[in-house]
Amino acid sequence: MDNGKANLAPPPSEGSAWFKMESVPLGNGGSLGTLALDGDSIGVVTEWKPPNPMDGVSVADLRKAQAATRDGRWRENSQARDWIGKPIAYALGLDPENKADRARIKGMLAVWIKTGMFVAVTGKDDKAMDRTFIEVGEIAAD
DSSP: OOOOOSSSSOOOSTTOOEEEEEEEEOSOOEEETTEEEOOOEEEEEEEEOOOOTTTTOOHHHHHHHHHHHHSSOEESOTTSTTBTHHHHHHHTTOOTTSHHHHHHHHHHHHHHHHTTSEEEEEEEOTTSOEEEEEEEOSOOOO
């Protein structure tokens, strides 16, 4: 639920309320002789919160991510062959091809870039095209 904006760009996540449909049994089942009847269910709208990509992530995980990406030239774009999320995924035991893990890695990177643990820099790729690369920023401390 949001403000009903008309364009096709995704709405800002702040201030939006998220909901999902859940099936709730009505408890009206019973039995017919020796046959058990499940009863009816109804769809109910319940509040839903998107998962926090930083849940369970420690400073040690950040250090692993920084160590895994320190050597190399890593792209910001998740569709790139040399996307920075790939070495981070392997360092943290995640699968970069798994949709949920990929979204989690993107979320972690967004937080780490915002806090300066990683930085975005512009540079030339192998074909002399301007691209955004991600490099280790401030080294993680306790």
